Amino acid sequence: MKEAVYAGSFDPFTKGHEDILTRGLELFDRIHLVIASSSSKKALFSLKEREKLLKKIYKDNLNIIVTAHSGLLVDYANKNSIKFVLRGLRPTGDFAMEFQMATMNRHMSKDIETVFLITGKDYYFLSSSMVKEIHCLGGDISEFLHPHFFDAISEKLK
Ligand code: ADP
Numbered sequence: 001m002k003e004a005v006y007a008g009s010f011d012p013f014t015k016g017h018e019d020i021l022t023r024g025l026e027l028f029d030r031i032h033l034v035i036a037s038s039s040s041k042k043a044l045f046s047l048k049e050r051e052k053l054l055k056k057i058y059k060d061n062l063n064i065i066v067t068a069h070s071g072l073l074v075d076y077a078n079k080n081s082i083k084f085v086l087r088g089l090r091p092t093g094d095f096a097m098e099f100q101m102a103t104m105n106r107h108m109s110k111d112i113e114t115v116f117l118i119t120g121k122d123y124y125f126l127s128s129s130m131v132k133e134i135h136c137l138g139g140d141i142s143e144f145l146h147p148h149f150f151d152a153i154s155e156k157l158k
Contacts, residue, residue, distance in 0.1 A: 001030060002029050002030075003028060003029065003030045003032065003081075003082045003083075004024060004027070004030075004031050004082065004085065004115065005031070005032045005034050005073060005084070005085050006020065006024060006033055006034065006085075006087075007033075007035075007036045007073050007076075007085070008034075008035070008036060009037075009043070010033075010050055010128070011044050011045050011050060011128050011132075012045065012050075012132075012145055012152075013050070013128075013146065013149055014126050014127070014131060014144050015123055015143075015145065016088065016090075016119060016123035016124075016126040016127075018146065019088075019120040019122075019123055020086065020087075020117050020119070021064070023117055024086045025063055025064075027086075027115065028086070029063060030065065031063065031064055032065045032067060032076075032080065033054060033058070033065065033067070034067055034068075034069045034073070034076055035047055035050045035051055035054065035066070035067070035068045035069070036069060037068075037070045044132055044156065045152070048068070049152070051066060051067070051068040053149055053152055054066040056148055057148050057149075074112055077112055078109055083113060084113055084114075085102070085105060085112060085113070085114045085115065086115050086117070087114055087115070087116050088118075088119055089117065090119045090123075090124050090125075090126075090127075098114075126144055131153075132153075135153060
């Protein structure tokens with residue numbers, strides 16, 4: 001079985017993330033959706049909250065394993081005998097950081113291969129931080145999020 005890890009802060013999980021995950025399932029039999037804690041980004045949802053929401057969204061899809069992880073991604077991958085890391089690539093400045101991360105992961109664990117999917121044309125402008133910002137300023141973000149995340153964010157930022 002071909003498995004991959006798709007990790008991110010997913011704070012919140014956007015339609016851009018969803019698009020990468022869905023398209024990734026055309027390449028991999030199973031994807032581990034790993035919610036990573038980010039030390040540099042201020043979180044809106046706690047790891048537990050994100051894990052709960054994503055588990056609810058994907059509860060009927062046995063090919064998606066939702067889990068929270070706070071250590072190194074390569075450790076998670078190695079522990080679960082996974083060789084592939086799935087990433088999304090937007091034209092809005094992702095490349096340098098993604099290049100660095102993929103190279104570093106391969107340096108730490110030589111069997112890890114990072115696979116990039118170019119962002120869907122409707123989502124290239126979409127980022128979690130921008131969604132939070134727009135919502136805080138009173139804009140409508142419903143079209144960018146799964147309804148479960150939209151309801152949760154509305155509740156939180158009331
Ligand atoms: P963000 O930058 O939105 O906080 P994450 O850290 O959650 O994103 O990102 C996880 C992965 O998803 C990264 O590979 C990132 O490039 C990708 N990603 C994020 N937003 C999009 C999008 N709109 N389209 C495609 N890929 C995306």
